[in-house]
Amino acid sequence: MEVGQCDHLLLHRDRAFLSIIFDRPQVRNAMNLEMVHELERVMKAVAASDEIRAVILRGAHGHFCAGGDVKDMVQANERLQQDPNSDPFFELNRAFGRLLCLVDQLPQTVICVLEGSVLGGGFGLVCVSDVAISLANAKFGLPETGLGIPPAQIAPFVVRRIGLTQARYLALVGPWFQGEEALRLGLVHRLAEDRDALKRELDQVLGSLAMRGPQANAVTKRLMHAVGSKPLDDLLDNAAHAFSEAIRGAEGREGTQAFAQKRKPTWAL
Amino acid sequence: MEVGQCDHLLLHRDRAFLSIIFDRPQVRNAMNLEMVHELERVMKAVAASDEIRAVILRGAHGHFCAGGDVKDMVQANERLQQDPNSDPFFELNRAFGRLLCLVDQLPQTVICVLEGSVLGGGFGLVCVSDVAISLANAKFGLPETGLGIPPAQIAPFVVRRIGLTQARYLALVGPWFQGEEALRLGLVHRLAEDRDALKRELDQVLGSLAMRGPQANAVTKRLMHAVGSKPLDDLLDNAAHAFSEAIRGAEGREGTQAFAQKRKPTWAL
Amino acid sequence: MEVGQCDHLLLHRDRAFLSIIFDRPQVRNAMNLEMVHELERVMKAVAASDEIRAVILRGAHGHFCAGGDVKDMVQANERLQQDPNSDPFFELNRAFGRLLCLVDQLPQTVICVLEGSVLGGGFGLVCVSDVAISLANAKFGLPETGLGIPPAQIAPFVVRRIGLTQARYLALVGPWFQGEEALRLGLVHRLAEDRDALKRELDQVLGSLAMRGPQANAVTKRLMHAVGSKPLDDLLDNAAHAFSEAIRGAEGREGTQAFAQKRKPTWAL
Numbered sequence: 001m002e003v004g005q006c007d008h009l010l011l012h013r014d015r016a017f018l019s020i021i022f023d024r025p026q027v028r029n030a031m032n033l034e035m036v037h038e039l040e041r042v043m044k045a046v047a048a049s050d051e052i053r054a055v056i057l058r059g060a061h062g063h064f065c066a067g068g069d070v071k072d073m074v075q076a077n078e079r080l081q082q083d084p085n086s087d088p089f090f091e092l093n094r095a096f097g098r099l100l101c102l103v104d105q106l107p108q109t110v111i112c113v114l115e116g117s118v119l120g121g122g123f124g125l126v127c128v129s130d131v132a133i134s135l136a137n138a139k140f141g142l143p144e145t146g147l148g149i150p151p152a153q154i155a156p157f158v159v160r161r162i163g164l165t166q167a168r169y170l171a172l173v174g175p176w177f178q179g180e181e182a183l184r185l186g187l188v189h190r191l192a193e194d195r196d197a198l199k200r201e202l203d204q205v206l207g208s209l210a211m212r213g214p215q216a217n218a219v220t221k222r223l224m225h226a227v228g229s230k231p232l233d234d235l236l237d238n239a240a241h242a243f244s245e246a247i248r249g250a251e252g253r254e255g256t257q258a259f260a261q262k263r264k265p266t267w268a269l
Numbered sequence: 270m271e272v273g274q275c276d277h278l279l280l281h282r283d284r285a286f287l288s289i290i291f292d293r294p295q296v297r298n299a300m301n302l303e304m305v306h307e308l309e310r311v312m313k314a315v316a317a318s319d320e321i322r323a324v325i326l327r328g329a330h331g332h333f334c335a336g337g338d339v340k341d342m343v344q345a346n347e348r349l350q351q352d353p354n355s356d357p358f359f360e361l362n363r364a365f366g367r368l369l370c371l372v373d374q375l376p377q378t379v380i381c382v383l384e385g386s387v388l389g390g391g392f393g394l395v396c397v398s399d400v401a402i403s404l405a406n407a408k409f410g411l412p413e414t415g416l417g418i419p420p421a422q423i424a425p426f427v428v429r430r431i432g433l434t435q436a437r438y439l440a441l442v443g444p445w446f447q448g449e450e451a452l453r454l455g456l457v458h459r460l461a462e463d464r465d466a467l468k469r470e471l472d473q474v475l476g477s478l479a480m481r482g483p484q485a486n487a488v489t490k491r492l493m494h495a496v497g498s499k500p501l502d503d504l505l506d507n508a509a510h511a512f513s514e515a516i517r518g519a520e521g522r523e524g525t526q527a528f529a530q531k532r533k534p535t536w537a538l
Numbered sequence: 539m540e541v542g543q544c545d546h547l548l549l550h551r552d553r554a555f556l557s558i559i560f561d562r563p564q565v566r567n568a569m570n571l572e573m574v575h576e577l578e579r580v581m582k583a584v585a586a587s588d589e590i591r592a593v594i595l596r597g598a599h600g601h602f603c604a605g606g607d608v609k610d611m612v613q614a615n616e617r618l619q620q621d622p623n624s625d626p627f628f629e630l631n632r633a634f635g636r637l638l639c640l641v642d643q644l645p646q647t648v649i650c651v652l653e654g655s656v657l658g659g660g661f662g663l664v665c666v667s668d669v670a671i672s673l674a675n676a677k678f679g680l681p682e683t684g685l686g687i688p689p690a691q692i693a694p695f696v697v698r699r700i701g702l703t704q705a706r707y708l709a710l711v712g713p714w715f716q717g718e719e720a721l722r723l724g725l726v727h728r729l730a731e732d733r734d735a736l737k738r739e740l741d742q743v744l745g746s747l748a749m750r751g752p753q754a755n756a757v758t759k760r761l762m763h764a765v766g767s768k769p770l771d772d773l774l775d776n777a778a779h780a781f782s783e784a785i786r787g788a789e790g791r792e793g794t795q796a797f798a799q800k801r802k803p804t805w806a807l
Contacts, residue, residue, distance in 0.1 A: 148520040174481060217710050227702070233639075240628045240691065432724065434700065441750065
């Protein structure tokens with residue numbers, strides 16, 4: 001897997017698991033457009049790779065991600081002054097939505113490990129993860145409308161993550177909250193009291209993922225994402241075809257045989 | 270803002286916040302058709318006003334709202350006897366659904382303050398609020414099918430509020446429950462043990478809303494409501510346009526500058 | 539109500555309540571294709587009957603249902619060897635989805651009583667119930683992708699039951715969990731510490747259902763299922779017609795009169 005140079009990300013691979021670490025300490029890992037493009041490039045390489053089974057998104061220096069970098073706004077404004085017919089704010093905002101779609105639909109399992117600031121765009125990334133593990137004292141919030149702007153690309157993903165009822169409250173009133181509330185709202189799946197516990201939770205998830213069929217997981221994720229966009233009967237027909245293909249394929253044959261023989265499948269890590 | 274005479278509502282305005290207080294003590298603020306029409310008129314005036322940022326719905330005399338007034342049923346029946354070709358029950362029921370749509374889509378933030386009875390149609394109003402704050406001992410329930418009738422206009426809003434899983438259980442079995450369960454089900458957002466705490470919770474929400482950009486909040490609410498009715502790419506395109514417009518508009522310019530200068534924006538209350 | 543011979547189910551009727559008890563002790567009530575067909579036959583008979591108001595699904599011998607019977611897989615494979623142009627795995631899988639649709643849309647209220655194993659297809663059945671009551675130490679999980687196959691027919695129903703956020707985590711990582719977590723995730727509605735409490739919870743639900751109008755419940759279930767598949771205005775028009783029909787019908791007339799006269803309606807059990 002080749003991803004080229006990254007200035008704002010640290011990449012670390014362990015077996016089939018790729019850690020992508022946000023590394024912009026001066027701004028609590030707030031994303032600028034360059035970092036968004038780097039993430040896009042890495043995600044596309046991962047999507048095309050059959051060596052990676054899961055991606056771990058996390059931040060260096062005690063924070064996950066504080067949102068969007070305000071310096072991008074200044075630059076967008078300068079571009080707008082130079083060319084009043086351009087719409088650099090649209091482009092800037094829309095680029096982040098494309099990244100969110102890419103992460104959401106990634107065939108591999110996406111894990112977010114959360115600590116410190118999880119705000120705005122960082123909050124948006126959590127909303128497209130398959131597994132979110134949070135330190136109890138991580139800080140979550142949607143500060144946008146306090147600045148007179150909407151959480152634009154994030155809004156649909158927040159609604160899909162935790163439902164309209166909670167999303168409208170969080171976005172309009174803007175309360176900050178911590179890990180336990182994030183668990184209660186269904187934003188995250190697992191909670192850890194301290195960094196040792198955070199590591200243990202992540203290791204446990206990776207241990208489980210090592211035993212799950214990577215193709216079966218990719219197919220399952222695709223089937224689940226289709227819910228709501230097609231009539232139920234079509235979903236079920238597609239699902240039955242996917243089932244038949246899986247159980248007659250190499251991974252499914254080995255997996256069901258290993259189960260019957262009470263041994264690990266060969267594809268387990 | 271001009272709303273005309275209201276016989277069943279008390280209106281009270283404090284800065285940009287309008288309290289609408291149900292005032293039918295003899296029936297625990299159950300709604301009759303007249304009250305529904307009054308609410309409709311007030312909501313339309315609020316929607317057209319740029320002076321109001323939030324609406325607070327609550328009941329006088331220790332109850333939120335006990336549902337629909339059964340006397341309307343008797344009158345509808347009389348009208349049906351006079352004109353067998355009319356369908357007064359349809360009209361009566363449908364009018365309440367129009368009100369629920371209006372409140373749901375109101376550009377301003379809608380806050381429900383809950384105590385005492387929160388039943389039937391009162392339960393329906395909670396389902397279209399942006400923020401719901403409840404006394405711990407408020408009583409919630411959907412009594413309808415115990416009377417041999419469906420919670421007709423309410424049903425879709427209950428499903429959208431708390432999901433089909435909880436909605437079908439509450440509507441079919443009809444358990445009564447209190448504030449803590451309402452919080453757990455995601456029907457309400459905040460809980461208060463007593464009336465002093467209820468006031469503090471409301472003041473805190475209003476204090477937060479005073480700092481949020483009113484245009485940004487209205488745009489956010491509109492974007493979130495569109496989820497599910499349009500393809501994701503269209504939602505994200507619309508959101509990016511809304512973002513660009515907001516950040517170049519007066520509210521967004523002032524909001525982002527105030528943030529950079531670590532001061533309150535001028536539009537804060 | 540005539541259902542013919544059942545080899546894998548015990549049926550027990552008490553007033554308007556039909557218990558359907560899975561009875562395959564050797565495999566913790568795992569479903570084979572025959573049992574799926576038997577369930578389909580019973581459900582169709584129930585749907586057509588106006589004597590039954592609620593169906594109780596449960597397992598004999600301390601387990602609810604451990605999923606699909608692996609012996610069906612072996613047989614499907616044999617059929618595939620005999621006729622390489624057939625797709626017995628598709629047929630096998632799709633049959634279960636048809637059953638899930640049937641249970642989901644049953645006009646009567648469906649109650650699942652959960653203990654022991656609630657895995658795979660058993661988990662899927664819970665997802666289409668109106669009421670789920672669980673022993674605290676029941677064991678829930680989606681083991682499928684650990685065998686290299688997707689939880690194909692089940693996936694859409696899990697997403698609709700508990701939302702995509704929790705569904706993707708449970709299906710991809712595959713944690714086993716117990717009743718309290720099932721309650722927190724919104725998979726089940728009520729929890730019981732032991733078998734006595736389980737019986738009390740069920741009796742309480744049946745006691746409530748005995749007082750609810752069976753037609754009104756059937757209409758309500760139909761209205762709620764339509765949410766998401768039609769524009770809101772159409773849903774509300776249909777709901778108002780259903781309301782008008784109900785309140786002018788025998789059940790609604792008797793129910794509202796009994797309410798006004800503070801007595802039990804005659805249709806109460």
